[in-house]
Amino acid sequence: MTPEELLSVADGVVGRAKPGEELEAVVTWSHDTEIRAADGEVEHFVESDAAGLGVRIVRDGRTGVAWVGSLGDEAAIEECIVEARDNAEFGTPDPHAGLAVPDGVAAAALDLFDDRLERVPTAAKIELAVDLERRILDADPRMVGLEASDYADAVSAGAIATTTGIRVCGADTSAYVGAWALAEDDSGTTTGFGFSVGRTTEDLLVEPAAADAVRRCLTMLGASKAPSERLTVVLDPYVTSQFLGLVAELLSGEAVLRGRSAFAGRVGEQVASPLVTLVDDPTDALAPSADDTDGEGLACRPVDLLSGGVLQGYLHNAYTARATGTTSTGSAQRGSHRSVPGVGPRVAKLLGGSGTSEQVIAAVGDGLLVQEVAGLHSGVNPVSGDLSVGVEGVRIRGGELAESIREVTIGSTLQRMLLDVQAVGADLTYFPWDAAGVTLAIADVTMSGT
Structure with a gap:
């Protein structure tokens, strides 16, 4: 379905609102493809369409939500509206409840839809997954298998309309190829991943994805434990992206309101090294997670979070903004038409970096290059900021990679790590989640081993 057709459905639902109630209609449609290759053949193939309507009604501070997984059944749509209205009757009153209202910020003109994806034959998609597997296994005799070699894509469209005056629609495309590979020698078995993302299959780079998976596997063959010490850690872009995503989540109005942020009440304070300038920029079209409007239909916009290490503010949706006496930053997030808006980052990234990863490593001289982190979210206390996570990587000695x-x-703690940032690389790397990464050096971290 086209965005305009979805908006027409949303308009029809909004037109059924009763006096004195706010009503929001969220309408979505997508066509998804998933392929998994094994031993040069298709192991798994799914191609499906999905559509749905979500209705949120707010009346007298009470909120009711309902959804339906069909857009062609008028009786089901009417029942969805009635159910949301009934649910609102039993909702708990909240003085801050309500829908977003237009704020005059124009949506950025982003090219997120590539119509070439709709014309790619299935055989070409299968070949991408098979080719990735083949390249990995042919790269080195020690590459012994793959846990997965996947291809996936989606053509998606959506619309939001409300009684408060929001009326937006749009579409986007995405494509992905990736693999988890296995390597083995006398020392044991290791795993490594590689992937490529884009708006269509023509954007996907299979050879670099394969090379990355092979490199990560072979680098860790023969790895061993190390003695405990305090040292500088260098996070590779993949790990940095996870670290920044966590930090940005703690810089949301939702985390602050729930009392689950180590950065609550610290706006205007120096909370990181002067080298750290962190923004959330959903309008960066190079990022797979870019978008022009947020989960409530407001325009996405760049949001300054840390500037020269000073906390500038938090990410907000309409609810957290009202609850804290400020305005939405266009940072509402919605998992689907079935969910109510949350708040969080879309494209958190560091600005102002300099140097390649090799130059950052050389400048560090002695430390640990961290290539993988286990249990980052579970290993961090969001209130205290205490962090303890398992890692693997490569020792840095004399400015070069060693064992x-x-x-x-x-x-360490998140606060201490941000304050101890000593180098930010310029190798900005995008990932298919809410943060981009760079090579990042952090001093004085405790490594616990033997």
């Missing part, structure tokens, strides 16, 4: 290390943990 591989595994089965160690690093410990």
